[in-house]
Each structure stands twice: as C-alpha cells, then as structure tokens.
Amino acid sequence: MSLVGARVLRKEDPRLLTGQGTFVDDIQPVGCLHAAFVMSSCAHAELVSIDARAALAMPGVVGVWTAADFLDYPDLPGGLPELERPALARNRVRFAGEPLAVVVAESRYQVADAVAAVEVEYQELDSVTDVTLAAGPDAPLLFEHHGSNVITKVPMLDDLERELERCDQRAHLRLVNQRCAAVPIEASACLADWGVEGLTLWATFQAPHHLRNYLATWLDLPQNLCRVIAPDVGGGFGAKIPWYPELFIAPLLSKWLRRPVKFTQTRSEAMVQMTHGRDQVHDVDVGFDNDGRIKALRFIISQNLGAYPDPTGLGLAVLTSWMAAGCYDIAKVATSFRTVVTNTTPVAAYRGAGRPEAAYSIERMVDLVALRTGLDPAEVRRRNFISPKAFPYKTHNDPVVYDSGDFPQALAECLRLVDYEEVRRRQAATRNDPDAPLIGVGLSCWLEIAGFGPNGSLEGFGHLASWESAQVRIHPDGSAVVFAGSSPHGQGHETTFAQIASDELGIPFDRISVRFGDTATVIQGIGTMGSRGVPTSGSAVKMASVTVLGRAKKIAAHLLEAAEEDLEVLDNAFSVRGTPGKKVSWGDVAWASFQPLRLPEELSAGSLEERLFMESPNFSYPSGAYACVVEIDRRTGRITIDKMVLIDDCGTVINPLLAEGQVHGGVAQGIAQALFEQVVFDPDSGQPQTTNLIDYLVPSAPDLPDYVAGRITTLCPNNPLGAKGIGESGAVGAPAAVVNAVLDALSGFGVEHLDMPVTSEKVWHVLQGGQQ
Amino acid sequence: MSTQEWTKAVTVTVNGRRETREVEHRTLLVHLLREQLRLTGTHIGCDTSNCGACTVILDGAAVKSCTVLAVQAHGHEVTTVEGLSGPFDGLSAVQEGFRQEHGLQCGYCTPGMLMASTALLSEQPDPSPEQVRHALEGNICRCTGYEMIVRSVRWAAEHSDGATP
Ligand code: FES
Ligand code: FES
Numbered sequence: 001m002s003l004v005g006a007r008v009l010r011k012e013d014p015r016l017l018t019g020q021g022t023f024v025d026d027i028q029p030v031g032c033l034h035a036a037f038v039m040s041s042c043a044h045a046e047l048v049s050i051d052a053r054a055a056l057a058m059p060g061v062v063g064v065w066t067a068a069d070f071l072d073y074p075d076l077p078g079g080l081p082e083l084e085r086p087a088l089a090r091n092r093v094r095f096a097g098e099p100l101a102v103v104v105a106e107s108r109y110q111v112a113d114a115v116a117a118v119e120v121e122y123q124e125l126d127s128v129t130d131v132t133l134a135a136g137p138d139a140p141l142l143f144e145h146h147g148s149n150v151i152t153k154v155p156m157l158d159d160l161e162r163e164l165e166r167c168d169q170r171a172h173l174r175l176v177n178q179r180c181a182a183v184p185i186e187a188s189a190c191l192a193d194w195g196v197e198g199l200t201l202w203a204t205f206q207a208p209h210h211l212r213n214y215l216a217t218w219l220d221l222p223q224n225l226c227r228v229i230a231p232d233v234g235g236g237f238g239a240k241i242p243w244y245p246e247l248f249i250a251p252l253l254s255k256w257l258r259r260p261v262k263f264t265q266t267r268s269e270a271m272v273q274m275t276h277g278r279d280q281v282h283d284v285d286v287g288f289d290n291d292g293r294i295k296a297l298r299f300i301i302s303q304n305l306g307a308y309p310d311p312t313g314l315g316l317a318v319l320t321s322w323m324a325a326g327c328y329d330i331a332k333v334a335t336s337f338r339t340v341v342t343n344t345t346p347v348a349a350y351r352g353a354g355r356p357e358a359a360y361s362i363e364r365m366v367d368l369v370a371l372r373t374g375l376d377p378a379e380v381r382r383r384n385f386i387s388p389k390a391f392p393y394k395t396h397n398d399p400v401v402y403d404s405g406d407f408p409q410a411l412a413e414c415l416r417l418v419d420y421e422e423v424r425r426r427q428a429a430t431r432n433d434p435d436a437p438l439i440g441v442g443l444s445c446w447l448e449i450a451g452f453g454p455n456g457s458l459e460g461f462g463h464l465a466s467w468e469s470a471q472v473r474i475h476p477d478g479s480a481v482v483f484a485g486s487s488p489h490g491q492g493h494e495t496t497f498a499q500i501a502s503d504e505l506g507i508p509f510d511r512i513s514v515r516f517g518d519t520a521t522v523i524q525g526i527g528t529m530g531s532r533g534v535p536t537s538g539s540a541v542k543m544a545s546v547t548v549l550g551r552a553k554k555i556a557a558h559l560l561e562a563a564e565e566d567l568e569v570l571d572n573a574f575s576v577r578g579t580p581g582k583k584v585s586w587g588d589v590a591w592a593s594f595q596p597l598r599l600p601e602e603l604s605a606g607s608l609e610e611r612l613f614m615e616s617p618n619f620s621y622p623s624g625a626y627a628c629v630v631e632i633d634r635r636t637g638r639i640t641i642d643k644m645v646l647i648d649d650c651g652t653v654i655n656p657l658l659a660e661g662q663v664h665g666g667v668a669q670g671i672a673q674a675l676f677e678q679v680v681f682d683p684d685s686g687q688p689q690t691t692n693l694i695d696y697l698v699p700s701a702p703d704l705p706d707y708v709a710g711r712i713t714t715l716c717p718n719n720p721l722g723a724k725g726i727g728e729s730g731a732v733g734a735p736a737a738v739v740n741a742v743l744d745a746l747s748g749f750g751v752e753h754l755d756m757p758v759t760s761e762k763v764w765h766v767l768q769g770g771q772q
Numbered sequence: 773m774s775t776q777e778w779t780k781a782v783t784v785t786v787n788g789r790r791e792t793r794e795v796e797h798r799t800l801l802v803h804l805l806r807e808q809l810r811l812t813g814t815h816i817g818c819d820t821s822n823c824g825a826c827t828v829i830l831d832g833a834a835v836k837s838c839t840v841l842a843v844q845a846h847g848h849e850v851t852t853v854e855g856l857s858g859p860f861d862g863l864s865a866v867q868e869g870f871r872q873e874h875g876l877q878c879g880y881c882t883p884g885m886l887m888a889s890t891a892l893l894s895e896q897p898d899p900s901p902e903q904v905r906h907a908l909e910g911n912i913c914r915c916t917g918y919e920m921i922v923r924s925v926r927w928a929a930e931h932s933d934g935a936t937p
Contacts, residue, residue, distance in 0.1 A: 012879070016876055017879075018853065019853040026806075026812035028807065109796065186878070187817070232879065233878065234880030235880060237914070267817065267820065267823070268820070490915045664916060667917055692820045692822070693822035694820055701921065707917070
C-alpha cells in the first residue's frame with residue numbers, strides 16, 4: 001500500500017505532546033550566562049554616548065559591550081555594499097529597537113535589570129517610516145552617502161499608456177499591502193557554546209547550514225569547528241532566515257567569556273527586532289473591454305525595506321512583479337518596482353514573501369473590473385483565465401513559465417462548495433432588510449510561485465545554492481535513516497519524508513527515522529522556505545531512496561541467485577515473483593551489505609547509502625480558488641466570516657492531514673492580514689506602536705472560522721514527485737477573498753476599495769456614509 | 773540588601789511531587805518550573821500574558837504561569853504537560869486527540885493548549901466547538917488556524933469515557 005497520499009499520524013507528535021521537545025531555551029547547560037540587548041529608543045539618531053557604569057556595578061553582571069568592541073568583525077553578511085547592517089549600531093541608529101549594546105549577566109532577571117540601567121544619549125534626527133514619503137525629495141536620508149532612500153529601481157520599458165487608452169474602459173487603484181509581523185510563538189533564541197573543540201550554536205532558525213556557512217566566515221573559523229543546530233523550532237514563517245545580531249554576537253561572547261551564552265528574545269523585543277513582512281504599495285492600472293476581458297495591466301510596486309536592505313527583502317518586489325498577472329491571460333503586462341529604506345524594522349520574508357501581495361492586488365482589480373462592467377466576479381474570472389491547455393505558459397517575465405493548472409475547474413469546485421447561487425440569492429433577498437446583516441461573497445483565484453529549487457533562484461537571496469540534499473542510509477538490520485537538508489519548523493518533515501522513503505524502499509514507516517537541522521550530521525542543506533520542502537527536499541529523498549533500493553536489489557538477487565528483474569519488494573522483504581517462499585528479508589540484505597564476502601562484485605561494503613543534491617529545472621506554481629462569505633452588522637460594522645471555502649492545487653499530496661494543516665495555518669494568517677493585523681509606527685517620531693500581542697492583533701480561536709477545504713490536482717512536471725508545495729498557499733489566497741467579500745457586502749454604499757486591515761471601524765464609517 | 777531578603781523557600785506540589793526551592797520574590801512560576809525544576813515542557817511566548825504558551829493547571833484551574841509568582845504557588849498543586857498521562861499509549865485523551873486530529877504543527881503553543889483543554893474538559897466534558905474556541909481564547913497558535921485544535925479537543929471529549937481527560 002502506498003503511504004504517499006495517506007493520512008499518516010506524525011512521528012514528531014509524541015515528543016511535542018509530552019513536553020519532551022527540545023527548543024533552544026530548553027537547553028540549560030551548567031554555567032550558562034544570559035545576554036540581552038540595549039535597544040535604541042529613537043527611530044533615527046546619532047549615538048552620543050552609552051554609559052554602562054551603573055549596569056556594570058549591578059549584581060551578577062559580567063560585562064557590557066558596544067560596537068567599539070566588535071571593530072575586528074565585519075558588518076552582518078548579505079547586505080549591499082555601503083548599506084550593510086552593523087551587528088550593533090555604530091554612531092547612527094536607524095530604527096527604534098535596533099540593538100546598541102549587549103549586556104551579559106548570570107541570570108535572565110539580572111540581565112534585564114542591567115539593560116534597564118544602561119544610559120544612552122542620542123542626538124535625534126528627523127525620521128521617515130512611510131515608503132512614499134521616504135522616496136520623496138525632502139525625506140531625511142538614512143544613508144547620506146547613498147544620496148537617496150531609494151535603494152533599487154527597476155523601471156518599465158513601456159508604460160502601456162497606449163494599450164490602456166485603447167480599451168473600452170480603464171481603472172486604477174492604489175493598494176496598500178500593510179506591514180505584518182510573522183509572530184512565531186517561539187521568538188528568537190540562541191545558545192552559543194565555544195569550547196576548545198570549537199563552537200556549537202543552537203538557534204531557532206529555518207536554515208542552519210546557511211547560518212553555519214556565513215557565521216564561520218564572519219568569525220574566520222573553519223567550518224569543521226563551527227556547528228549549528230536548529231533543534232525543535234517554534235514556527236518561523238520567514239522571520240527565522242535573516243541574520244540577526246544575536247546569532248553572531250552570542251558566539252563571540254561565549255568565546256571571550258569561556259562559558260555558554262544564551263539569548264532569548266522577549267515578545268516585546270521580537271515585535272521590533274524580528275523582520276517584518278509585506279509593506280508594499282501598489283499602483284495598478286487595468287485596461288478592459290465592456291465584456292470584461294482584461295487587455296492591459298500596469299503594476300507599479302514600492303517596497304518598504306525598513307532600515308537595512310535584507311537580501312530577501314530586496315527580492316520580494318521581484319517576486320511580486322513576476323506574479324503580477326496571476327492566473328489570467330493578459331496580452332500586455334508591464335511591471336516596475338523600487339525598494340526604499342525607512343526608519344523601521346527591516347523587512348524580509350513573511351509566509352508568501354512577495355506573492356500574497358501580487359495575488360491580493362490582481363484579485364482586487366478583477367473585482368473592480370466586475371463592478372465597473374456589471375458582470376459577476378466569477379464570470380470575469382472565467383473570461384480571463386489562462387486555458388488549462390495553455391501550459392507550459394510563458395508569462396511577461398522570462399524566468400516565469402507556469403507549469404500546470406486548471407483554474408476553471410478550481411473555481412467551479414469552489415463555487416459548488418460555497419453554494420454560490422444560493423449565497424447570491426440570500427444576499428439579494430436580505431439587501432433591503434434593515435434588520436438583516438449585509439451579506440458579501442468574495443472570490444480569490446490565486447496562483448503563486450514556489451518550489452524554490454532551480455539553480456539561481458535562491459542564490460539571489462544570498463543562499464549558497466538552490467538544490468536540496470538528502471542522504472539515505474540503511475542500518476545493518478534493515479532500518480533506515482534519512483538525513484534531510486531542509487530542516488522544518490512545524491511542517492512535519494519527519495513524517496512526510498519517511499512516507500516518501502518508505503514507499504520507495506519498501507521499508508516500514510516505523511523503521512525509518514528522519515534527521516535534520518544539525519550541520520555536524522547533515523552534509524549540506526539550504527533550508528525550509530518558499531514552499532520547497534516537498535518539491536525539492538522530498539524529491540531528493542525519493543531519488544536517493546530509488547538509488548539505494550536499486551543497489552539493495554542487486555544484493556538480494558545475488559543472495560537469492562535470481563535475476564534482479566524478477567524481484568519485488570513486499571512486506572519488508574525481497575521475493576522472486578512467481579516463486580513463493582524464495583525471498584530474503586530487508587534485514588538480511590542490509591546485513592549482507594556490510595559483508596564483502598556476501599556481496600556481488602560490483603558493490604562494496606556500505607553501499608546501501610546514497611546522498612543526492614536535487615536540482616529542479618523550473619519552479620512549481622501552486623494555485624487555487626478560495627471563497628469567503630461574510631456577514632456585516634449594519635449597526636456596528638462588525639464582520640463575521642460565515643464560510644471559508646478553500647480549493648487548493650498543490651500537485652501530489654504526500655499527507656492530506658498535514659497538507660490541510662498547512663492550508664489552515666496559512667489561511668488563518670491571510671484572514672488575520674485582511675481583518676486584524678498591522679504593524680504601526682508613529683509617523684512623526686517613528687516609534688513602533690504595536691510592540692506586544694495586545695496592540696498587534698494576532699487572532700485567537702474565537703476570531704477565526706471553520707474551513708471547508710477541497711482540492712483539485714494537476715501535477716508539477718518539474719520534480720519527480722509532481723508536488724507543488726503547500727506551505728504558503730493559504731496566506732497567498734485568503735486576503736483577497738476576505739476583502740472582496742467585505743466590499744461585495746458594501747456594494748450598495750458606493751465604496752470601491754478599502755485597505756487592509758479591513759476593520760469594523762472602517763466598515764462602520766462606510767455604513768455611516770462618511771469617508772473611511 | 774543581601775540576597776537573603778530577596779529570596780524565599782517555596783514548596784509546591786508539581787505533578788504529584790512535593791518540591792522545595794529557594795526563589796527570588798519576583799521569580800515567576802514559569803521560571804521556577806522551567807529553570808529550577810527543569811520541566812521545560814511549559815513554554816514562554818510573550819511578556820504580556822497574552823499567548824497562553826505557559827498555561828499550567830493550578831489547583832484544578834488553568835492559569836498562565838507567567839502571571840503567577842512562584843511564591844504564590846507555595847502550598848499549592850501544579851500540573852504541567854509532563855504530568856499528563858492516560859490510556860492512549862501513556863497519553864491522555866487530550867494529548868491523543870491532538871495527535872489524531874493534527875492539533876499541533878511546531879508544537880510550541882501545544883503544552884499550553886493541552887493544559888487549557890484539559891482544564892476545560894474537566895469542567896465541561898462535552899463542549900461544543902464554539903465553547904472550545906471560547907475556552908481557548910487566551911491561547912495563541914500561529915501554525916494551525918485553530919480548527920484542528922478544536923477537532924482535537926472534540927476527539928478527546930468523545931474518547932474520555934467520563935474519566936479524567
Ligand atoms: S508566556 Fe505568554 S501568556 Fe504566559
Ligand atoms: S503549533 Fe505552532 S504555535 Fe501552535
């Protein structure tokens with residue numbers, strides 16, 4: 001029976017359910033010191049002085065270090081020349097919360113006391129937090145030597161003005177994709193222990209090898225002495241890929257102090273220090289005919305980078321521009337973007353990273369076309385879809401060739417499950433009833449780019465390469481261990497990769513372990529991001545398993561004195577087809593594989609092991625159709641999600657239970673972006689206003705609906721599993737469905753657009769007939 | 773001031789064992805559990821009592837252990853995730869429910885969710901999905917989107933046989 005596709009319970013659960021998981025802060029070595037940062041209280045300032053005398057005199061305090069103590073070390077890696085981020089702010093601070101000094105003490109309470117006792121004197125400078133203002137002529141500059149806050153700029157060759165004019169109609173929206181915080185429930189944490197045999201760094205991180213490679217270089221330490229371990233990781237969502245000061249500073253402190261040094265970030269610190277996501281402003285123009293056919297699309301993107309350009313942050317707008325046209329066949333598409341620094345927390349990947357922004361805007365524009373033409377939004381989508389026969393589909397950008405999909409089918413399935421006609425009927429019937437809630441239904445036919453694996457695709461974000469590695473090893477008793485290059489943070493790799501290996505090897509699921517996250521045991525790895533776990537890492541596991549099985553068959557054939565072609569693997573044994581009883585167990589084959597005297601000539605001892613670096617010829621393109629039904633209270637503006645239907649196409653599904661979990665989690669974050677979440681800075685002072693979970697509204701259980709999840713399947717031709725990836729889909733697809741639903745409910749009130757988060761307050765203003 | 777004036781011996785019954793430790797007056801229960809008793813299953817996810825990752829059961833009621841001083845727990849009974857057990861291969865019905873219905877992904881919020889759910893079921897053995905959502909209002913999960921957590925608790929309700937959840 002095939003395990004791929006089966007609802008298999010997770011291998012990782014028993015430990016996580018009994019308190020036996022190992023998160024960084026759970027590791028408590030004897031003699032461990034605690035480090036914490038003094039953070040800038042200004043958004044933009046010259047540093048005048050840092051006075052640590054009082055702190056140094058406090059009980060348990062070991063020391064205080066500032067930028068001056070790290071002059072022998074470079075700035076944090078991966079930045080642009082002249083625009084790098086220093087490990088600790090040097091002379092100039094560029095965002096509130098930027099670390100200025102690091103304090104070390106014997107206990108976490110003592111270090112917190114001491115941090116509060118460090119006195120910092122600033123000379124404040126004007127600050128700017130808004131991307132449009134920052135790009136303007138009079139903005140205060142973050143990097144004077146650069147001459148502008150605009151860091152990169154990719155103009156369009158043709159602004160499509162003529163095409164837009166030629167259409168029956170044209171429409172424009174400025175869409176703000178607000179800044180969000182990833183908020184993994186485990187904030188940043190690391191533990192460094194630098195002893196005579198080198199450094200071990202435990203870090204809650206999505207890409208431990210990536211960190212090892214850069215950290216060793218930064219420390220000028222050979223990689224054999226630099227071990228990075230990502231143990232159990234409490235969520236990441238993109239915010240555990242960037243370089244944070246603690247990852248570099250804690251190792252040095254451990255070296256200097258000859259003791260283990262731990263850093264655990266508080267939530268208040270995390271809200272300003274962990275990278276944020278989104279924060280794009282789009283100016284979108286569409287030209288369309290009265291029949292709803294969209295002929296031209298102009299899509300201009302401004303990306304707020306925060307205070308320092310992060311390598312991923314710089315790439316977000318590229319991904320948005322690639323995916324600007326979504327699942328539509330639009331004759332003329334032009335995109336351009338600029339990236340801009342501001343006095344805010346740096347921006348990098350957050351679940352979806354550039355694609356939710358694209359999907360949201362194009363799906364809002366399609367609804368606007370429906371509104372202007374008087375056509376049903378579902379019909380406008382159908383009239384513009386790329387045909388299922390058009391794949392591989394070349395887009396307006398060369399590297400982007402959509403692999404496969406069936407957008408009409410996904411939409412049809414979605415409309416069926418949401419009972420579209422019935423919702424529309426109810427909506428019409430209650431529209432003029434002042435006591436009934438307003439009903440709205442919103443669609444989102446989204447498409448994203450995932451499976452980051454093609455050569456060059458991650459190098460641009462500062463990674464070593466884009467393959468993913470797997471190593472499959474058979475023990476002498478016929479059990480197996482799989483070493484995976486990508487290390488998870490909740491995705492369930494231990495389960496899905498064991499399912500894949502079990503199917504290929506014919507070894508029972510329970511006799512396969514999956515290991516990852518340790519640079520001392522896993523040969524190389526890139527990381528878990530960009531919905532690449534199954535398409536790249538899973539495919540690597542599959543192909544390495546295929547090779548190992550091939551060799552095992554040779555050994556089995558040799559032992560059975562049979563022809564390889566006649567063997568089949570059944571019930572953990574190799575048997576000769578048609579000759580019942582002539583068989584040898586996997587355990588016997590594995591045992592023999594270590595005994596040269598029992599091996600066929602072409603094999604040597606230990607050959608039941610294979611390592612493989614999986615490259616992909618192209619990306620994958622997960623897609624889907626989501627529908628949201630909302631009810632709005634006419635008196636209060638309160639929005640309730642009545643129904644959320646999710647049709648996903650992620651190609652091959654390894655484990656439907658885990659795939660559904662990924663969709664739910666992503667959708668929850670998408671709904672949260674649509675309705676609740678927004679990182680806010682005071683526009684005058686640059687002070688962050690959302691520095692805890694009271695001001696930043698991460699939804700809890702009563703705030704979110706049940707989901708109706710369904711699926712269609714078109715296979716991805718670009719990897720041996722046919723999988724497209726599922727980790728980010730929900731976050732890509734959900735926001736537009738929710739916002740479209742709210743605006744649909746408000747369609748009688750003369751409002752064409754509301755920016756996220758669409759709060760009850762904004763809706764209430766519309767209902768009052770005022771401007772929002 | 774000498775450290776003596778800042779510290780106090782507290783005795784807490786944790787998972788059925790009486791434990792006495794010297795703590796600072798300001799030591800939070802969660803730190804007593806995690807750092808002095810080495811029960812690291814109870815997690816910390818915030819510093820404003822909003823996330824619920826630190827939820828434990830104190831004298832039968834779910835509390836956020838980051839909001840309780842260790843000295844306040846003196847003489848009381850605390851159950852942490854390490855103290856749950858039951859008929860499902862050693863797991864309680866709630867733990868097994870989370871496994872069966874995929875109520876956890878990264879597992880960081882999970883101990884808090886388990887303890888809040890356990891406290892709910894001991895008061896209300898057959899809660900509706902809405903009641904489950906309401907009871908877990910103080911616990912944030914960033915991974916699951918909650919529906920599978922609700923299903924997990926319902927699974928436990930259906931498999932508890934009236935015994936301790
Ligand atoms: S740690 Fe967040 S509520 Fe206790
Ligand atoms: S499972 Fe990750 S936060 Fe809940």
